[in-house]
Amino acid sequence: MVQPEQQTTAVHVVERVTDQEPTPTQIRDGELFQEVGLNHEEYQQITKHLGRLPNWTELGIYSVMWSEHCSYKNSKPLLKRFPVEGPQVLQGPGEGAGAIDIGDGQAVVFKIESHNHPTAVEPFQGAATGVGGIIRDVFSMGARPVALLNSLRFGPLSNSRVRYLFEHAVAGIAHYGNVIGIPTVGGEVDFDDSYEGNPLVNAMCVGVLSHDELQKGVAKGVGNPVIYVGASTGRDGIHGATFASEELGEDAEEKRPSVQAGDPFMEKLLLEACIELVKKGILIGIQDMGAAGLTCSSAEMASKGETGMELDLDQVPQRETGMTPYEILLSESQERMLLVVEDGREAEVQEVLDKWELPSAVVGRVTNDNRYRIRHQGRWVADIPVQTLVDDAPVVYRTGKEPEAYRQNAGIRVDQPSVDIHPGEALNQVLASSNVASKRWVYEQYDHMVRTSTAVRPGSDAAVVVLDGLDKALAMCTDGNGRYVYLDPQEGGAAAVAEAARNVVCSGARPLGITDCLNFGSPEKPEVFWQLEGAVDGMSEACRQLETPVVGGNVSLYNESKGTIHPTPVVGMVGLVESRQHITTQAFKEEGDLIYLLGETFAELGGSELQLILDGKVSGRPPKIDLQREKKLHQVILTAIQKGWVRSAHDCSSGGLAVTLAESSFDHELGARVEIETALDATTYLFSETQSRAVLSIPQEYADAFQRLMEEEAVPCAKIGEVSGSCLTVEVNGQQVIDAPVKELKSIWEGAIPCAMNASSTN
Amino acid sequence: MRFAVPVFPGSNCDEDCAKAVREILDRPVDLVWHKDGNLDAYDAIILPGGFSYGDYLRTGALARFSPVMEAVAKAADKGKLVLGICNGFQVLLESGLLPGAMRVNDHLKFRCSIQTLRVENNQSPFTGLYQAGEEIQLPIAHGEGNYYCDQETLDKLEVQGQIIFRYSGQNPNGSVAGIAGIVNRRGNVLGLMPHPERAIYDWMGSSDGARMFQSMLRYWEGMHGAA
Numbered sequence A: 001m002v003q004p005e006q007q008t009t010a011v012h013v014v015e016r017v018t019d020q021e022p023t024p025t026q027i028r029d030g031e032l033f034q035e036v037g038l039n040h041e042e043y044q045q046i047t048k049h050l051g052r053l054p055n056w057t058e059l060g061i062y063s064v065m066w067s068e069h070c071s072y073k074n075s076k077p078l079l080k081r082f083p084v085e086g087p088q089v090l091q092g093p094g095e096g097a098g099a100i101d102i103g104d105g106q107a108v109v110f111k112i113e114s115h116n117h118p119t120a121v122e123p124f125q126g127a128a129t130g131v132g133g134i135i136r137d138v139f140s141m142g143a144r145p146v147a148l149l150n151s152l153r154f155g156p157l158s159n160s161r162v163r164y165l166f167e168h169a170v171a172g173i174a175h176y177g178n179v180i181g182i183p184t185v186g187g188e189v190d191f192d193d194s195y196e197g198n199p200l201v202n203a204m205c206v207g208v209l210s211h212d213e214l215q216k217g218v219a220k221g222v223g224n225p226v227i228y229v230g231a232s233t234g235r236d237g238i239h240g241a242t243f244a245s246e247e248l249g250e251d252a253e254e255k256r257p258s259v260q261a262g263d264p265f266m267e268k269l270l271l272e273a274c275i276e277l278v279k280k281g282i283l284i285g286i287q288d289m290g291a292a293g294l295t296c297s298s299a300e301m302a303s304k305g306e307t308g309m310e311l312d313l314d315q316v317p318q319r320e321t322g323m324t325p326y327e328i329l330l331s332e333s334q335e336r337m338l339l340v341v342e343d344g345r346e347a348e349v350q351e352v353l354d355k356w357e358l359p360s361a362v363v364g365r366v367t368n369d370n371r372y373r374i375r376h377q378g379r380w381v382a383d384i385p386v387q388t389l390v391d392d393a394p395v396v397y398r399t400g401k402e403p404e405a406y407r408q409n410a411g412i413r414v415d416q417p418s419v420d421i422h423p424g425e426a427l428n429q430v431l432a433s434s435n436v437a438s439k440r441w442v443y444e445q446y447d448h449m450v451r452t453s454t455a456v457r458p459g460s461d462a463a464v465v466v467l468d469g470l471d472k473a474l475a476m477c478t479d480g481n482g483r484y485v486y487l488d489p490q491e492g493g494a495a496a497v498a499e500a501a502r503n504v505v506c507s508g509a510r511p512l513g514i515t516d517c518l519n520f521g522s523p524e525k526p527e528v529f530w531q532l533e534g535a536v537d538g539m540s541e542a543c544r545q546l547e548t549p550v551v552g553g554n555v556s557l558y559n560e561s562k563g564t565i566h567p568t569p570v571v572g573m574v575g576l577v578e579s580r581q582h583i584t585t586q587a588f589k590e591e592g593d594l595i596y597l598l599g600e601t602f603a604e605l606g607g608s609e610l611q612l613i614l615d616g617k618v619s620g621r622p623p624k625i626d627l628q629r630e631k632k633l634h635q636v637i638l639t640a641i642q643k644g645w646v647r648s649a650h651d652c653s654s655g656g657l658a659v660t661l662a663e664s665s666f667d668h669e670l671g672a673r674v675e676i677e678t679a680l681d682a683t684t685y686l687f688s689e690t691q692s693r694a695v696l697s698i699p700q701e702y703a704d705a706f707q708r709l710m711e712e713e714a715v716p717c718a719k720i721g722e723v724s725g726s727c728l729t730v731e732v733n734g735q736q737v738i739d740a741p742v743k744e745l746k747s748i749w750e751g752a753i754p755c756a757m758n759a760s761s762t763n
Numbered sequence B: 001m002r003f004a005v006p007v008f009p010g011s012n013c014d015e016d017c018a019k020a021v022r023e024i025l026d027r028p029v030d031l032v033w034h035k036d037g038n039l040d041a042y043d044a045i046i047l048p049g050g051f052s053y054g055d056y057l058r059t060g061a062l063a064r065f066s067p068v069m070e071a072v073a074k075a076a077d078k079g080k081l082v083l084g085i086c087n088g089f090q091v092l093l094e095s096g097l098l099p100g101a102m103r104v105n106d107h108l109k110f111r112c113s114i115q116t117l118r119v120e121n122n123q124s125p126f127t128g129l130y131q132a133g134e135e136i137q138l139p140i141a142h143g144e145g146n147y148y149c150d151q152e153t154l155d156k157l158e159v160q161g162q163i164i165f166r167y168s169g170q171n172p173n174g175s176v177a178g179i180a181g182i183v184n185r186r187g188n189v190l191g192l193m194p195h196p197e198r199a200i201y202d203w204m205g206s207s208d209g210a211r212m213f214q215s216m217l218r219y220w221e222g223m224h225g226a227a
Helices: A024-029 A031-034 A040-050 A055-066 A115-123 A125-138 A160-180 A249-259 A264-280 A292-303 A326-330 A346-355 A404-409 A423-431 A482-487 A490-507 A525-543 A607-616 A627-642 A656-666 A682-687 A698-712 A742-757 B014-025 B067-077 B086-093 B153-158 B210-224
Strands: A089-091 A098-103 A108-113 A142-156 A184-191 A199-209 A225-230 A283-288 A308-312 A336-341 A360-367 A371-376 A379-385 A452-457 A463-466 A473-479 A508-517 A550-554 A568-577 A594-598 A647-649 A672-676 A694-698 A717-723 A727-732 A734-739 B003-008 B028-032 B043-045 B081-085 B101-103 B111-119 B134-143 B146-148 B162-168 B179-183 B188-190
Touching: A024 A031, A024 A225, A031 A040, A031 A055, A040 A055, A040 A379, A040 A508, A055 A292, A055 A326, A055 A379, A055 A672, A089 A249, A098 A308, A098 A508, A098 A550, A098 A568, A098 A717, A108 A184, A108 A473, A108 A508, A108 A568, A115 A125, A115 A160, A115 A490, A115 A594, A115 A607, A125 A142, A125 A160, A125 A199, A125 A283, A125 B162, A142 A160, A142 A463, A142 A473, A142 A568, A160 A184, A160 A264, A160 A525, A184 A463, A184 A473, A184 A698, A199 A336, A199 A473, A199 A550, A199 A568, A199 B028, A264 A283, A264 A336, A264 A346, A283 A292, A283 B162, A292 A308, A292 A326, A292 A360, A292 A371, A326 A379, A326 A682, A336 A346, A346 A360, A360 A452, A379 B101, A423 A656, A423 A734, A473 A490, A473 A717, A482 A490, A482 A525, A482 A568, A490 A508, A490 A525, A490 A568, A490 A647, A508 A525, A508 B043, A525 A550, A594 A627, A594 B162, A607 A656, A607 A682, A627 A694, A627 A698, A627 B153, A647 A656, A656 A672, A656 A682, A656 A727, A656 A742, A682 A734, A694 A698, A698 A717, A698 B028, A734 A742, B003 B014, B014 B210, B043 B067, B043 B086, B081 B086, B081 B210, B086 B101, B086 B188, B111 B179, B162 B188
Parallel strands: A108 A550, A142 A184, A308 A371, A508 A550, A672 A727, B003 B028, B003 B043, B043 B081, B081 B188
Antiparallel strands: A089 A098, A098 A108, A108 A199, A142 A199, A225 A336, A225 A360, A283 A336, A308 A360, A371 A379, A452 A463, A463 A473, A473 A568, A508 A568, A594 A694, A594 A717, A647 A694, A672 A717, A727 A734, B101 B146, B111 B134, B111 B162, B162 B179, B179 B188
């Protein structure tokens, strides 16, 4: 192979491309760098890196590469605290998605990512392209995507704009996943005032590959071609990454052009073509053009390959005429991928891309001088040292400050309801709360069965997807409770990981690892940074104890509109079901089965659903979590499931034991007779959200063996009743406190969201 | 009996259909790229679900112009079995192999759920192993499954026994007369919105779809022998 001549001297870079662009001196004198989100200090650094003043194109490149979204400049020091290693980890953070070994030469690849700000201004496309982006992250690793999940946070449905945002975001998510043919199998939805102007849409994708198919986003081999494939480049989404890294102001509506438009049909073609290329083993490197588009993908590939890159923008397929280098480089047009292949194999690649009728072009070459050079209409428009874009991006070390509210909350009692309420009435109200209520209105819009691998559909603790040709299956879920984290970031962060793991365990799986999405307010506020730091510490500790490393994720800061959102770390957990026989759901299945409550119950109503309903807000401290107990609980549940003793398993979370029992009753409309002895008052006991608890139903013939196991392992375990009839009846200390037909409870629970969504659009 | 599953750009249930044939019938099945205009080697064709050509313009409107659709029409003409599922049904309507048209669901939303269907006619090649009037469970997943035809056509469908499946209980899309699936006059072309290939094992939520594939096999091999 002919080695291109090494260019040791810097090329001549034009001062500006068109007369409309400011000159380097105008940028400096008018402080125009501030318009693209760079501060004085950062601008100074850029001039030092270049040894001259940057032109407008170069400034644009730096601004997106150094945005929080691409560089994690505010969160990097904290993210280092996450445990990222484990014997099962094949690929940790740093690539498109993480990868974990699942045996038989197979691996699971997964990642979660936010698309919050785009959704706030253009819900359908904003949410849809969030899904499209995360799918590309997974198949750029070489994996076949097998499932999607999403975690949503919206304001209260009583607000008509929130209903509009929610309806269209769900429709957008549905549209993208349905068309591309990847089942959306799970997730969660929560509503809270704090998300009113700033909803959260976090999308997760899970894929599967053989170990030898694992790809990397690297540009290696001097002289190798850089191939652009997929949709042509337009002016959509310019500065999307910067937009994602600032607060949503009054002018957010004007940012609608920052939101990209998605085409899932195009992505389906791109997906199939890329998988075909992976199977052929042609690729040296592959990376999605996501946030910051062509700039970020090409610069990161060169940086990871420790090479350089030259791009000729005239070769980039364009859907509009007259685009400037700035626009071409920063466009976030969707459904595009960047490939590096061995010189001379272009024709083989072309053949596959032609079959799928995908636009493609050789747009550049890998070089060996660590420079990132851009050519446009025969002139050089940028010449930047690669590592200054990626490795040397600025890092901001911030310090947090304990918020006033946290101190005040220490003194608030949450060991009993603030208002005297009968447990039966409390159950009706909690089931009708949009947080607890059935999310069928949402997941019925998602095709959750395409690919015919979905063994546990949405609505149980975790979804389960079987693996073709293997007896194994994958369990997956997303979890996070912004109210807990608001009240105590550390406990709340740990609880998010613990609950996700518990959900996966209740489905019959061993937790493998997590991906996380850290949705927080502005890190420039010390109180917000304090929340971020606490949550990361709590999550890290839980990940260490539960042996679920963090293999990837995303940070979404500046989630502010009229106020700061509740700090909301969302955990996406994947677990391995060793045999399909172990797949377990939350539903009671046979009359006469015995019902056991595992774990102890304390008076913990801080941050609970009941507290929110009664007080209109949360206060005090959230439930405490003991990670050793949590781990023990997982071990015994998994052992019991694997021995075949467990007919149903459901973790206790929002709404406490009462809701857990009701939800287990709903699927087959099978009731339960429950008797409880406790020193707590009935309402507190039934609605406390104490962690590390689960409700299992066990056939009578296994009861003795099951109880022995719990004794041996010293896990608190109480036989609290029996699956029976069509009513849910609960006695506490000999007094009947709940007696309701399951059908009636179910209709409250199922009716809440459809009813809220059908409200008049004029109020 | 040999099966073909044509693949259009945007098909996404092609593998699922092939898997059902392999696992339930243990018969050869090939995925056939839409540019292939020859299906002579096959005895049955399954047009899979998905979003052919992104469903741009109208569902199935572009796919009908694919070369493979000429071969499908020829196969239907020769009396081979043609099964169109979901998007496949929409393509059959657009290409005129079945009467009627598809509209957006009356509630305007995509709907994915397991529905109860009534088998209205078990005399077709696709339903021989069901009982007449039997209620079965099959999943649906579509945004445009609101089948429509004029009164005259509907009367004919009713009288000639061409309505094979009707939704029982809740109608999930507003289709005329609760129609979920119809055959052509000759009875060898079935189009339906529900997905039999998604209901072949109990763990999927229902295994009632398996008998549709088994019915096809029994019919064909009963006529032509096991070749």
